[in-house]
Amino acid sequence: MGTPMFASRFSPALLFGHRSAAAVLSVAGFFLAAVHAGEAWPQFRGPGGDGHAVATELPLSFGEGEHVKWKTAIHGKAWSSPVVWDDQVWVTTATDKGGELSLVCVNKATGAIVRDVVLFRVAEPQFCHPFNSYASPTPVIEEGRIYVTFGSSGTACVDTKTGAVLWQRTDFVCNHFRAAGSSPILHGDLLIMNFDGSDFQFVVALDKRTGKTVWKVNRSVDFKDLDAAGQPAAQGDFRKAFSTPQVVTADGRSILLSSGAKAHYAYEPATGAELWRLEERGQHSSSSRPVVAHGLVFFQTGFSKGQLLAVKLGGQGVLPESQIAWKEKKNVPNKPSIIVHDDLVTLVDDSGIATCLEAKTGAEVWRERVPGTYSASPLYAGGRIYLFSEAGHVTVLAAGRTFRKLAENKLESGFMASPAVAGNALFLRTKTHLYRVD
Helix, strand or coil: CCCCCCCCCCCHHHHHHHHCCCEEECCCHHHHHHHHCCCCECCCCCCCCCCECCCCCCCCCCECCECEEEEEECCCCCCCCCEEECCEEEEEEECCCCCEEEEEEEECCCCCEEEEEEEEECCCCCCCCCCCCCCCCCCEEECCEEEEEECECCEEEEECCCCCEEEEECCCCCCCCCCCCCCCEEECCEEEEEEECCCCEEEEEEECCCCCEEEEEECCCCCHHHCCCCCHHHHHHCCCCCCCCEEEEECCEEEEEEECCCEEEEECCCCCCEEEEEECCCCECCCCCCEEECCEEEEECCECCCCEEEEECCCCEECCHHHEEEEECCCCCCCCCCEEECCEEEEECCCCEEEEEECCCCCEEEEEECCCCCCCCCEEECCEEEEECCCCEEEEEECCCCCCEEEEEECCCCCCCCCEEECCEEEEECCCEEEEEC
């Protein structure tokens, strides 16, 4: 099992500046942003994986027929977010019962569908909770290739110019219990994915060129408090998670951050060796993506015991409680990820309570209600924060220490997928359509 070579032509510190502080994002998105200067949205939550867009002129007010350049119907049911590269916008989708899992490419300028291919046909799909979909993981894209996963149902690499499938994997065994949700990420020549099911929990890194396994590591938490839990359903829920991993650099060292059930982990990206874990045994089903700023990693613990943890980077083994700089227990989202901007953390919980906290201390700055309920993660761009509700409301807030609502917009059908940005255009996926708004 060889150690992969990693790209190092660009400095993430130069690209992310004050947001990086002691730790700097080093996911593949850092050099994608440099090459494309804001024209690409290559993965879940954008180039840095943190919901930040470099755009400064996104529309403030819009709606059906207003600032909508195009609106394209996407068949099936899917909560995955769009990814954008050059003149292409890609989304995954699935039939309602999960028998066909597809990849769709839309022309960025016109909204015309240019490719629509079934990647996998599944004879006996796993159970999917009605709130989830069979195509919830967001793809990750780079020049010439897009990498798509539907969890244990299948993972594939597709040539973006020809639509040819370059490799596929269908051999990973994981009962996602309520369907998959974790998105893949790229790091150098590795495609990294979380698999946290009711039966098996592991992280795997594939050679992105061939699809072959480079390393695979099982979660180390022992779930010992579930041994006498009684009901299989409860045990399954407390073993699963939906979180997307993140790679950062701290003190000159790359670290893979990955949230599972009952613990958050740090691994060595090249080998999968566990560096440390922070146990939160009351948590399960974490769905958010870790964010790093000010020498802290921000983890959301998920369902059952929803908290936001600000954890000091560093340490080894099982981290002590003293490694947690602060906790927030009130109105912490189960599904939407957070936004860290300047010295503030802004979040919106599932029920529509928006909160702003001081990033270094957790002190409350403001807390207000906004319209709707939420699954999609927010977006930061040009000093604004965009919130996307399940009913289709798009509330725009001023990013800062004073709660100011700048606009309230509405699109039909509602949002489960998080937004994408390329240039000064929003690419928004509702439950039925893909929009370009600019």
